[in-house]
Amino acid sequence: MVVIENYGFVLLVIAIICGLFMAWGVGANDVANAMGTSVGAKAITIKQAIIIAMVFECAGAYLAGGEVTDTIRKGIIDPELLGLNPELLVYGMISSLLAAGVWLLIATTYGWPVSTTHTIVGAIVGFAAVGISAEAINWGKVMQIVLSWVISPLLAGVLAFVLYMSVKRFILNTPNPIRSAKRGVPVYIFLVGFVISMVSLVKGLKHIGLNIGFQEALVYAAAIALVLTMAGSVLVSRINSQARSVHEEIVNVERVFGVLMLFTACSMAFAHGSNDVANAIGPLAAINSVISSGGEVAQQAMMPSWLLMLGAGGIALGLMTYGYRVIRTIGSNITELTPSSGFAAELAAATTVVIASGSSIPVSTTHTLVGGVLGVGLAHGLAALNLRMVGTIFTSWIVTLPAGALLSILFFYILKAIFGVG
Amino acid sequence: MSKQPLFSKLFRESPFVAVQQHMEFASEAVGQLSSLFQASHASDWATVEEIYNAISDMESQADELKREVRISLPRGLFLPVYRADLLELVHLQDQIPNKSKDIAGLILGREIVFPDVLQNQILEFVKVSQEGVLSVLEVTSQIDDLIRSGFSSREVHVVENLVDEVGVIEHRADELQISLRSQVHKLEASHNPLDMMFCYKIIELIASITDVSQQVSHRVLCMVAR
Numbered sequence: 001m002v003v004i005e006n007y008g009f010v011l012l013v014i015a016i017i018c019g020l021f022m023a024w025g026v027g028a029n030d031v032a033n034a035m036g037t038s039v040g041a042k043a044i045t046i047k048q049a050i051i052i053a054m055v056f057e058c059a060g061a062y063l064a065g066g067e068v069t070d071t072i073r074k075g076i077i078d079p080e081l082l083g084l085n086p087e088l089l090v091y092g093m094i095s096s097l098l099a100a101g102v103w104l105l106i107a108t109t110y111g112w113p114v115s116t117t118h119t120i121v122g123a124i125v126g127f128a129a130v131g132i133s134a135e136a137i138n139w140g141k142v143m144q145i146v147l148s149w150v151i152s153p154l155l156a157g158v159l160a161f162v163l164y165m166s167v168k169r170f171i172l173n174t175p176n177p178i179r180s181a182k183r184g185v186p187v188y189i190f191l192v193g194f195v196i197s198m199v200s201l202v203k204g205l206k207h208i209g210l211n212i213g214f215q216e217a218l219v220y221a222a223a224i225a226l227v228l229t230m231a232g233s234v235l236v237s238r239i240n241s242q243a244r245s246v247h248e249e250i251v252n253v254e255r256v257f258g259v260l261m262l263f264t265a266c267s268m269a270f271a272h273g274s275n276d277v278a279n280a281i282g283p284l285a286a287i288n289s290v291i292s293s294g295g296e297v298a299q300q301a302m303m304p305s306w307l308l309m310l311g312a313g314g315i316a317l318g319l320m321t322y323g324y325r326v327i328r329t330i331g332s333n334i335t336e337l338t339p340s341s342g343f344a345a346e347l348a349a350a351t352t353v354v355i356a357s358g359s360s361i362p363v364s365t366t367h368t369l370v371g372g373v374l375g376v377g378l379a380h381g382l383a384a385l386n387l388r389m390v391g392t393i394f395t396s397w398i399v400t401l402p403a404g405a406l407l408s409i410l411f412f413y414i415l416k417a418i419f420g421v422g
Numbered sequence: 423m424s425k426q427p428l429f430s431k432l433f434r435e436s437p438f439v440a441v442q443q444h445m446e447f448a449s450e451a452v453g454q455l456s457s458l459f460q461a462s463h464a465s466d467w468a469t470v471e472e473i474y475n476a477i478s479d480m481e482s483q484a485d486e487l488k489r490e491v492r493i494s495l496p497r498g499l500f501l502p503v504y505r506a507d508l509l510e511l512v513h514l515q516d517q518i519p520n521k522s523k524d525i526a527g528l529i530l531g532r533e534i535v536f537p538d539v540l541q542n543q544i545l546e547f548v549k550v551s552q553e554g555v556l557s558v559l560e561v562t563s564q565i566d567d568l569i570r571s572g573f574s575s576r577e578v579h580v581v582e583n584l585v586d587e588v589g590v591i592e593h594r595a596d597e598l599q600i601s602l603r604s605q606v607h608k609l610e611a612s613h614n615p616l617d618m619m620f621c622y623k624i625i626e627l628i629a630s631i632t633d634v635s636q637q638v639s640h641r642v643l644c645m646v647a648r
Contacts, residue, residue: 029427036429113428172572246580250571329426335436338570366428373432380572381502383495384436393428 003087007419008291011090018097019284020314025104026116026276027318031057032326033366034272035265037373039330041342043261050324056266057319058312060273060357064200065311066303067360068275072120072282073289073303075141075360077128086290088132091415092408093283096123099407100279103400113393115364116279119404121145124283126405127412145361149397152352152363153371159348160375167340168379171253178241178249181256188347189232189263193225195351196267200274203358228263235259257339264346271353272365273315279362281311337373341380345372367393438565440491441508444515445562445638447484451477451519452555452631455526455548462529463541474526481519488516502569507645514641515562517634518555525627534620537613540605544625547598551628554591554635560584561639568646578646588639595632599625 004011034057035049044052077089100119107114121142128136167184174180201217212220236259243249285307349365349372356363370393377385454477461469491512495505528534536544561584564577571577606621 032427033429036427040429040433111426111431113431168572172574175576177571177574177576246571246576247567250567250577254570326427330430335439335566336569337433340570340572370428370432377500381569382500383438383502384433385496385500386432386434387496387500389428389431 003419003421004090004291004294007087008294011087011094011419012287012291015090015094015097015284015287016310018094018101019280020310021101022097022116022280023277023311023314024318024321025101026280027057027315027320028322029104029108029318029326030116030276030366031269031272031315031319031323032330033369034268035327036330037337037342037346037369038261038265038268039327041258041261041337041339043258043339043342044265046324046328048262049265049327050319052262052265053269053319053323053327054316056269057273057315060270060275061277061312061315062273062305062308064203064270064274064354064357065277065281065308067203068278068357068362069282069285069308069311070303071141071145071360071362072124072278073285076121076124076138076145077132077286078136078138085421087419087421088416089290090287091412091419092124092127092131093287095127095408095411095415096120096404097280097283098411099123099126099404102407103403107396112396112399113366113389114396114400115367116276117362117364118149118397118400120279120283121362122401122404123408125401127408129405130409131412131416148356148361148363149367152356152368153374156345156348156352156368156371157375157378159351160344160372161379163344163348164341164376164379167344172340177253178239178243178256181253182236182239182241185236185256185260186229186233188260188343190225190229192260192263192267192347192350193228194221196270196354197221197224199354199358200270203360232259232263235262254339257343261339261343261346264343264350267350267354268346268369271350271357273312274357275353275363275365277308277311277315280314281307282362284310336382336384341376341382344379345369345376348372348375367397435494437491437495437508438569440487440494441512441515442562442565444484444487444491444512445559447480447487448515448518448522449552449555449559451480451484451522452552454480455522455628456545456552458526458529459536459541459545459548462533462535465533465535467530467533470526470530474523474530477519477523477526481523484516484519488512502573503645507641511638511641511645514634514638518631518638521627521631521634525624528620528624528627532620534617534624536621537609539609540602540621543598543602543605547595547602547625547628550591550595550598551631551635554588554595554632557584557588557591558635558638561588561642565642573646581643581646585639585643588636592632592636595629599629 031053035053038044039046039049100116100123103119104116125137125142171177171180171184198217198221201212201220202214236256239255240252243252285303288307349369352368353363353365454473458470458473461473492509495508561581564581568577602625606618610618
């Protein structure tokens with residue numbers, strides 16, 4: 001208690017700086033992966049990608065990011081054991097942010113594909129298990145989270161496979177693919193709009209004060225989806241239906257799917273914002289609730305929405321200052337990723353991530369997207385996949401958790417030494 | 423490498439691009455043969471040598487691409503076609519620049535000049551051979567569209583039609599070959615037998631280019647038929 005009284009403000013400032021830095025990192029490095037499929041398939045330009053990312057990452061973070069942030073904030077650690085020493089939570093959360101930041105810096109330098117989400121969770125579990133007590137951790141929740149890290153890429157893969165097969169059957173292999181595309185794509189657009197709206201409405205908006213029932217949400221989601229479908233249909237109708245050759249036909253079909261990819265790019269940005277803002281703001285929210293309540297670690301405390309806005313802002317800042325450079329490096333060498341195949345990967349990944357966000361589980365957006373791409377690869381054939389990179393991703397899982405934990409334990413003890421206990 | 427997002431590192435150059443580029447080199451090599459025959463008829467051996475070097479250059483670049491395809495081909499789970507089919511395709515394609523180089527090498531090395539009376543027919547024969555190769559180039563350049571359309575039956579149909587065209591050209595080449603051979607046969611009595619044998623040899627080589635073209639087109643068809 002004493003520590004909080006004396007140093008509370010300083011610690012909060014440190015925490016905000018660390019949190020903002022993490023959010024910036026997400027915007028600078030991670031957003032490019034979320035937009036990768038759309039940019040790689042040339043469905044949207046780099047400029048469009050950045051605008052979409054700015055708007056929808058923020059929207060996703062603010063409107064649908066509350067649940068996952070709550071998990072990071074108070075779902076992993078059982079606060080009862082902190083009792084008289086709430087400052088330990090503060091130290092730990094700051095350490096986690098620092099650990100994640102440092103690990104990401106190292107990984108970026110060596111080009112390793114590590115996940116922010118995995119790092120933060122590993123860091124929190126690390127400091128709590130070693131610095132406080134192994135009983136302080138809600139192991140059930142942790143197991144659930146780790147399991148979801150395996151399930152989310154698999155789920156995205158299966159969804160993507162099914163989606164692409166449906167495209168092949170109902171659109172590409174029909175006698176008039178352009179007509180089938182013009183009729184079928186609005187259906188997919190409806191799907192995108194409906195799923196994303198549905199999960200956000202049902203799960204996400206509590207912290208703004210809106211509490212919508214399931215049936216109400218169904219209606220609203222359908223309405224939003226319908227509006228999007230109509231907008232999409234207008235865009236689709238502008239594409240030429242006539243084709244003088246099979247080649248032109250194929251090009252036009254891809255153009256129709258390009259419109260669809262515009263919507264899935266938005267959904268991907270939204271999903272990414274909703275799940276990854278928690279990596280920066282979750283720990284910050286925990287610290288804030290301890291310090292602003294003068295030392296009480298309350299389980300019931302509400303998530304202040306200004307924190308989510310801060311996270312969204314940090315992500316936008318990262319995107320503006322550095323992220324656009326990273327997005328630009330997504331090569332034009334992804335020749336085999338077409339809008340018709342890319343959208344399947346994106347929609348599958350966005351759906352999976354948004355469902356995870358709605359179930360308050362932090363997952364790795366990037367790894368989920370990779371799962372989606374692999375799913376499409378199995379259905380469509382993607383000879384240009386660098387399977388060794390996929391292997392590297394899996395091994396990075398194993399390394400990241402202990403790395404994040406060790407680093408956060410280190411920082412935890414340093415902070416404890418500087419600021420003391422009591 | 424580290425500045426690139428994970429997403430870029432997940433992909434690399436598609437092997438199909440290399441396969442198509444390889445065919446382009448092959449067709450360029452064959453394209454040089456007309457001027458080669460014209461130069462040899464004028465006994466302009468300096469030009470012939472230049473052209474030979476150009477063909478040789480293209481042949482080695484084609485070899486490079488062939489090597490690249492072989493090395494970089496993944497083991498098959500994510501290939502839209504059978505790995506063996508693709509490797510066989512490149513192997514067949516590679517015979518085209520090889521034979522072009524053989525022809526050029528023979529003509530340069532022995533300073534072969536075809537009898538005047540055969541000159542026009544030979545040039546036409548070479549032209550037909552080039553048409554065949556260009557036709558096959560169109561077939562292989564459809565591979566992009568095939569993949570993009572998920573091997574839709576309509577696109578496969580397009581490929582089938584193109585393959586038929588190659589067959590038509592090959593038939594014409596066969597007829598020209600028969601006619602040329604009979605012409606040479608008539609000249610046997612009045613010309614050096616060794617020269618005549620090499621005439622036959624070169625006619626055979628030119629014909630084989632069209633044969634290989636047809637084999638390549640059939641191999642593509644096998645690859646994509648599902």
